[in-house]
Amino acid sequence: MLGFHGVAGSREAVLGWVLLVVAMIVTLVVSLLVLAGAWRGRTSELLPPQRTGGGLRWIVIGGIIVPTVILAAVFVLTMVTQAAVAAPSAPPTVTVQITGHQWWWEVHYLDRSPSRIAVTANEIHIPVGQPVRFELVTGDVIHSFWIPELGGKTDLIPGQRNVMWLEADSAGVYRGQCGEYCGTQHAKMAMSVIAEPAGKFNQWLVLQRQPAAAPPDPDVAAGERVFASSACALCHTVRGTLAGGRLGPDLTHLAGRRTIAAGMLPNTRGNLAGWIANPQALKPGSLMPVVPLRATELLAVVAFLQSLE
Amino acid sequence: MATTAPAVPAPSLHEKLLRIWETPPGLFGVLATVDHKKIGKRYLATAFLFLLLGGLEAAVMRAQLARPDQHLLTPEAYNQLFSMHGITMIFLYASPILSGFSNYIWPLILGSRDMAFPRLNAFSYWVFLVSGIFLYSSFLIGQAPDRGWFAYAPMTGSTYSPGLNMDFYALGLILLTISTTVGAINFITTLFRLRAPGMSVNRLPIFVWGTLTTSFSMLFALPALTVACVMLYFDRRFGMHFFDASTGGHPMLWQHLFWIFGHPWVYIIVLPAMGLMSDLIPTFCRRPLVGYTYVALATVATGILGFGVWVHHMFSTGLPAMSTDFFSAASMVISIPSAVAVFAWLATIWHGRPVMRTPFLFAAGFIVLFVIGGVSGVVTAAVPFDWQVTDTYFIVAHLHYVLVGINVFPVIAGFYFWLPKMTGRLLDERLGRWNFWTMFIGFNLGFFPMHIAGLLGMPRRVYTYPAGLGWDTVNLISTIGSYLFAIGVLLFLINVFWSLRRGRVAGPNPWDGPTLEWAVSSPPPAYNFALLPTVGSRHPLWEERLNEPGSRSRITEGPALVEGRETLGVSPLDAQANEVLTMPEDSLYPFFLALSLLVTFYGLLTGAWALAIVGGVLVLVMTVGWLWPSAPVEEASP
Numbered sequence: 001m002l003g004f005h006g007v008a009g010s011r012e013a014v015l016g017w018v019l020l021v022v023a024m025i026v027t028l029v030v031s032l033l034v035l036a037g038a039w040r041g042r043t044s045e046l047l048p049p050q051r052t053g054g055g056l057r058w059i060v061i062g063g064i065i066v067p068t069v070i071l072a073a074v075f076v077l078t079m080v081t082q083a084a085v086a087a088p089s090a091p092p093t094v095t096v097q098i099t100g101h102q103w104w105w106e107v108h109y110l111d112r113s114p115s116r117i118a119v120t121a122n123e124i125h126i127p128v129g130q131p132v133r134f135e136l137v138t139g140d141v142i143h144s145f146w147i148p149e150l151g152g153k154t155d156l157i158p159g160q161r162n163v164m165w166l167e168a169d170s171a172g173v174y175r176g177q178c179g180e181y182c183g184t185q186h187a188k189m190a191m192s193v194i195a196e197p198a199g200k201f202n203q204w205l206v207l208q209r210q211p212a213a214a215p216p217d218p219d220v221a222a223g224e225r226v227f228a229s230s231a232c233a234l235c236h237t238v239r240g241t242l243a244g245g246r247l248g249p250d251l252t253h254l255a256g257r258r259t260i261a262a263g264m265l266p267n268t269r270g271n272l273a274g275w276i277a278n279p280q281a282l283k284p285g286s287l288m289p290v291v292p293l294r295a296t297e298l299l300a301v302v303a304f305l306q307s308l309e
Numbered sequence: 310m311a312t313t314a315p316a317v318p319a320p321s322l323h324e325k326l327l328r329i330w331e332t333p334p335g336l337f338g339v340l341a342t343v344d345h346k347k348i349g350k351r352y353l354a355t356a357f358l359f360l361l362l363g364g365l366e367a368a369v370m371r372a373q374l375a376r377p378d379q380h381l382l383t384p385e386a387y388n389q390l391f392s393m394h395g396i397t398m399i400f401l402y403a404s405p406i407l408s409g410f411s412n413y414i415w416p417l418i419l420g421s422r423d424m425a426f427p428r429l430n431a432f433s434y435w436v437f438l439v440s441g442i443f444l445y446s447s448f449l450i451g452q453a454p455d456r457g458w459f460a461y462a463p464m465t466g467s468t469y470s471p472g473l474n475m476d477f478y479a480l481g482l483i484l485l486t487i488s489t490t491v492g493a494i495n496f497i498t499t500l501f502r503l504r505a506p507g508m509s510v511n512r513l514p515i516f517v518w519g520t521l522t523t524s525f526s527m528l529f530a531l532p533a534l535t536v537a538c539v540m541l542y543f544d545r546r547f548g549m550h551f552f553d554a555s556t557g558g559h560p561m562l563w564q565h566l567f568w569i570f571g572h573p574w575v576y577i578i579v580l581p582a583m584g585l586m587s588d589l590i591p592t593f594c595r596r597p598l599v600g601y602t603y604v605a606l607a608t609v610a611t612g613i614l615g616f617g618v619w620v621h622h623m624f625s626t627g628l629p630a631m632s633t634d635f636f637s638a639a640s641m642v643i644s645i646p647s648a649v650a651v652f653a654w655l656a657t658i659w660h661g662r663p664v665m666r667t668p669f670l671f672a673a674g675f676i677v678l679f680v681i682g683g684v685s686g687v688v689t690a691a692v693p694f695d696w697q698v699t700d701t702y703f704i705v706a707h708l709h710y711v712l713v714g715i716n717v718f719p720v721i722a723g724f725y726f727w728l729p730k731m732t733g734r735l736l737d738e739r740l741g742r743w744n745f746w747t748m749f750i751g752f753n754l755g756f757f758p759m760h761i762a763g764l765l766g767m768p769r770r771v772y773t774y775p776a777g778l779g780w781d782t783v784n785l786i787s788t789i790g791s792y793l794f795a796i797g798v799l800l801f802l803i804n805v806f807w808s809l810r811r812g813r814v815a816g817p818n819p820w821d822g823p824t825l826e827w828a829v830s831s832p833p834p835a836y837n838f839a840l841l842p843t844v845g846s847r848h849p850l851w852e853e854r855l856n857e858p859g860s861r862s863r864i865t866e867g868p869a870l871v872e873g874r875e876t877l878g879v880s881p882l883d884a885q886a887n888e889v890l891t892m893p894e895d896s897l898y899p900f901f902l903a904l905s906l907l908v909t910f911y912g913l914l915t916g917a918w919a920l921a922i923v924g925g926v927l928v929l930v931m932t933v934g935w936l937w938p939s940a941p942v943e944e945a946s947p
Contacts, residue, residue: 016694023684030680037658049851055599058656063649071641078691141464148766152696159554162627187771
């Protein structure tokens with residue numbers, strides 16, 4: 001259900017539930033009035049028309065006074081909620097830039113020093129109990145950044161940089177999905193936010209800033225060579241290797257992610273191999289082409305990717 | 310009760326008027342007729358066909374979504390289907406079906422002989438038809454519009470949409486706006502000029518108020534759509550950059566233009582239907598509407614306020630709080646006129662003696678669905694909550710409660726109510742009750758769970774969804790419910806075809822209705838009224854029995870006007886007869902002008918400029934031919 005694990009999201013959810021309860025009461029009352037009114041005066045024949053007096057009071061009370069009072073209360077509650085979620089209680093210490101792409105999410109942990117900027121994709125780690133600032137841009141069309149359990153959505157629109165914040169109040173993995181129709185694979189443009197204790201988060205962030213470790217064995221080294229010399233490297237970056245493409249997700253620490261292909265598949269050896277062998281079968285229209293690799297090359301690339309802790 | 314008897318003219322007068330007004334049979338008559346009743350029926354049949362097509366598209370989508378991770382459709386096929394479903398229902402069904410009722414009913418209910426511009430009326434229909442054909446021809450080459458009916462830039466630009474898909478969209482809608490614009494002009498002029506003498510604006514049926522308000526809204530809303538579509542076409546075809554942020558354009562320009570049109574459009578496709586309900590409910594409650602003035606004003610107020618709420622479609626685009634709050638407030642305020650209407654209907658039911666005929670069942674069901682769609686609209690007007698539910702299935706549920714609840718249910722009610730006037734035969738009551746309950750239960754079963762899917766975080770416009778997110782059951786229920794709803798629509802069709810052959814003969818006034826359309830035979834003769842009536846109250850056929858004070862309507866006496874196609878012109882507000890208007894003869898020009906436009910637009914679509922120029926020249930020729938004076942123009946006498 002929406003909302004309840006985020007500081008902003010909880011406020012939004014409370015507002016939503018109050019509104020929904022009011023809405024249900026109004027619906028129930030009017031429905032009963034329709035039923036009772038139709039039942040009470042019903043006849044089986046078309047009687048001669050008759051004008052009986054009165055009835056205007058229905059309109060004045062039910063149509064004007066009561067809705068005005070309810071709506072005024074609803075509007076005040078809306079404004080109060082909006083003011084409460086407008087800004088976090090403390091200035092955010094972490095700023096994450098999200099770049100939307102058809103159909104995956106590029107994630108930058110911004111830092112004043114360019115060398116300390118960490119780059120990843122589709123999985124966003126945040127410290128629990130701390131507000132995090134999100135800057136939202138897009139690399140192509142309009143997308144919408146949305147983690148339902150933590151808070152509402154904000155669009156990623158060409159030509160502008162939207163800003164929002166989120167704060168998770170308990171640790172956990174929260175699924176998110178693109179909220180604005182963005183083309184063929186809009187349905188499979190998911191992501192997750194992993195809220196974890198600050199210490200663990202900082203460890204993770206330090207690791208993300210580092211380049212990939214040197215290959216531990218010849219199989220992996222062979223995979224790295226295939227990766228860097230095939231079409232893979234045209235789109236993907238693995239820092240610390242020759243692969244420096246910018247069109248697809250940065251894979252420097254891919255093995256540490258839970259899923260691949262924007263939250264579509266668990267990050268397992270089999271899924272990786274299947275995805276590389278034929279991404280178009282799993283995600284038709286995806287911008288990742290089929291790269292012709294021999295079976296041994298494919299397995300080497302998978303071994304290489306699985307080494308990228 | 311002389312006034313409630315239908316005006317049966319003397320046989321000689323009948324013959325004489327028929328010779329003047331009847332369209333000759335044969336192909337010429339089919340293509341050239343300007344009879345508002347024929348055009349109205351065509352609108353109704355064509356729009357209903359589009360409802361069935363849109364429904365078919367929805368049925369395929371619901372099959373795909375019944376279970377998670379299904380592969381009945383490719384993502385591209387699904388995206389074309391949901392886009393065409395929206396375009397079809399919004400543009401080719403919801404508005405034209407109401408134009409159909411208005412076209413058929415207006416001259417009858419207003420006590421006139423035709424619309425103000427009968428040829429423009431025929432033209433409006435033909436352009437509607439060719440724009441539908443144009444849009445649907447995209448399926449033949451597998452390139453139907455696939456960017457949603459809302460078509461957000463920059464995904465519609467040639468970079469992200471290289472096929473012809475969105476050219477079909479942009480040009481098809483431009484074509485349709487031509488039809489809708491001339492239709493609106495025609496309704497407005499008809500209302501102000503072609504009423505029965507005495508039918509001052511405070512005596513108009515609410516249905517007329519609804520269509521009138523809608524027509525004004527169209528004139529102000531449609532240019533935004535037309536201009537947006539022209540810009541889109543220019544961006545795509547000539548490499549302009551209206552919506553391209555990298556060269557100084559902006560995608561938000563599209564969103565503002567589209568919703569400045571789009572939200573008034575929502576009211577455009579519900580206000581006439583609400584008006585129809587405001588006239589139908591009193592007929593079956595055997596009393597005048599409670600609070601006529603309130604409801605008429607509420608109708609106009611809704612039309613005006615409808616122009617001040619468009620940003621509520623854009624709360625998550627990062628606009629400043631000051632502007633979102635203004636539109637949040639406006640979106641809440643606009644529900645007050647709706648509440649006025651709802652309580653006027655409730656009061657009419659409570660202070661009347663309701664008869665449970667099928668039209669009334671649909672009207673009662675409509676009130677309930679209207680309220681559900683209304684309150685879920687207020688909920689989404691609350692900005693912070695909207696950030697959560699916008700673009701989820703909650704909105705899908707909300708908009709279907711609005712559009713099915715406030716358009717489809719009244720339309721079916723309207724058919725049960727007025728089809729006997731058009732065909733002379735009543736629909737079956739028993740089948741009608743089955744029809745209502747199947748549609749009502751099916752609709753709620755299908756669409757209520759979508760609220761829950763949305764609250765569970767399911768986004769809109771997804772061709773599939775993974776298992777394990779709690780969305781499986783609600784989606785399965787939605788599919789089952791929507792199929793039940795579809796069966797209900799089929800029951801309606803069966804009832805219509807059954808009634809055409811076997812239905813009980815309706816007679817002029819099967820529901821003992823109060824307004825002028827019930828004073829003529831069913832179906833009405835080509836000339837509508839043999840003797841043009843004069844109106845003395847809001848309820849010409851009830852006024853004796855209501856014993857209303859003031860003057861009496863005259864139905865069985867009045868001018869016959871047999872010098873040609875003639876009808877009375879009146880002053881705009883007080884409806885004092887001040888002119889005998891000569892109406893045009895049947896003509897082939899409207900048909901061929903529409904056809905020429907189609908040729909032009911196929912030329913523009915494919916970039917075959919020679920074809921476009923040929924079409925353009927044809928358009929010019931047809932327009933000149935249409936406007937060529939057939940007789941010397943006489944000086945108008947004061």
